[in-house]
Amino acid sequence: MKPVAEIFSQGEEVISGQIVDHNAAWLSEQLTELGFAVKRHTAVGDHLDDLVALIKEIAVRADCCICTGGLGPTTDDLTAEAVSIASGFPLRLDESALQQIRQFFAWRNRSMPEANCKQAMLPEKAIRIDNAYGTAPGFALKIRRCWFVFLPGVPFEMKAMFTALVVQPLRDRFSLSPDCLITLRSIGIGESAIQQCLEDLVLPSSVQLGFRAVPDEVLTKLLFPAGFDEQEKRVCVQRAAELIGDYVFAIDGLDGTQGDLIEVISRLMRDKRHTLAVLETASQGLLAAKCLGRDWLRAAEISLDTADLDINQHDLANAARVLARQLRTRRQTNLALVQLYAGDQSDYGDKDRAIVLYNALATPKGVVSSRHHAFGAIKYKQNQAASLALDLLRRYLQDKCL
Template structure:
């Protein structure tokens, strides 16, 4: 009879560059989120440097605590890549040349037109009896084996290679080994509202099988719902509808429901323009070209931009930004004009700088202007200005300029 107890997992990260902070460990965060989605309870993240004894110890101890241990890093061709050797020691499995792994490494170098160094043969030396995890995006194969009753998987530290290997090779292994009960993640993506205000509107969610949380992804704030597999669909949809009503116009997308397209603020705004078959002209002084750059990442949105220019300087033009947006769209022959401009010098406000920014939007029978104050360094202020401008355009396209909290487009600044 399978147990309903949570499956325990631990995430290990290897490398002196991770331990010392020279490389930000995005792998552990990504793996923890994916494992949680699959129904695991992630109990520990452990980082260890390039020391074979330390690696052997943390792997052995993790195998004694968890049912699944996943490790990244230490599979390269250099002397400080010690994962396979450490695992060989604790499992008493000698390292053996895996001919198929070597063939894959040689094929990789042929594809990129470079000779394979002899040191790369080391990457094909795997513990005897281990299951090879092929890497079609790089040179380092991974491997998986059992130790102390736990399933262990070792993958390269390059995020792109690791994620591909996890989805293609590790997830099927987990499905064969465990009775997975994946949770769903439903996300309400919001703009133009700060995290504390968002919390106040959402209130406390106390429902069995639903765990709520918040996440800031500048310039957005998200409400996250982790949903157990036995929560009825109608109950979930009822909760999402109630949350949308509480939060109001700040919600621009919902992800995790089959009939909701989701997407970033730029993607959603681009879809609105495309659905109306309308075009956009941009003038960016405060956002440094980030509005057009974000729209250009999405094909539907990129096609709607007729004209875009960046005008950097300490102060923007003196005229009203809505009027300037109107002149911009007329000159470019676009349906919509959108402008962002500094509204004065940067101010020192204690431990941070604050800049005043003016935003303007104009379209068919619509003109609106906003003045906002944005905190942080120049890069952060540009990102906030771009997010505020996109949100202003989204609200104008959706007829929401007078709803929600449009006078605080600086609110995506995250933790207040």
């Protein structure tokens, strides 16, 4: 059984929504990779009673808890006091901590404000965690079942302290054996359709299957327990990838990280020394914008209205192919991608109406093309238009075009 971990964030600015709690996500990822089972995140404001209650709850529920925030010098920083009440250990002045805080100010040629003394008051029995970047030292101690680690809420201080001074002691204190997460990344297919594809997939009961839709792609996740047979793992992943089919553009976690769609494309474009020109309509600049910083993109054109183009408006599939060939010649690139759409502006703006996307890619060996429907809010359609055009390029580069 994995040790159970929790994350606890303190701060009025978190609880009122003034800041987004990135610390919790970062710490979760670290703890999960180390081999903890992270069970809960909790955030509370700067109220002593709420803090004491929460620490007492966690003390009997978890094996380890990382807490951020509330270590500052001001009156609303109450963590040490709350820990003292919840644990029964009185606060004591830590002389080394005070020394370090004084030094922090001395280096900056300032005298230490009286308020900062408070930061050197730590609960008896706590182990101090030095802060090389700010005035607030962290500390760790056991309360009932749970090993608590308290760190400042400033992200870069917290991360530096966790990495340098917390990770190794956690490894020493707990018996950890991390799982292996494999992620199949796909585009152009929905979450429930993937689930249908995988209906016949038989996995060992110890393997967890999960899904997640993010704006550009759907992730299928296979979580293998520590020590799972390497060969059998590869067979499971291979089988899942085959069942989902060509929608899968990358597999992360098996042999490193392959990255998102644009990274996968970029690696192949560079390897094959291809150059690209694009002409986009529905995506209105977003296709070019997604290729930012990629030197294989040589030219980008936007047409705001398909009606302005000198093409047969009644056969956009063919028109896209003709335009792609022309663009390739005109821009002297070896690939040219054209993205057209059918439907008027009002269809595009109406979340309940679809537009039809026509993509064509001119290559040295001829033209390949794709057709899709895009639905939903206008920005969602725009993103679909850009991503599905890029996906045609990805399929060509991976030799997966029909």
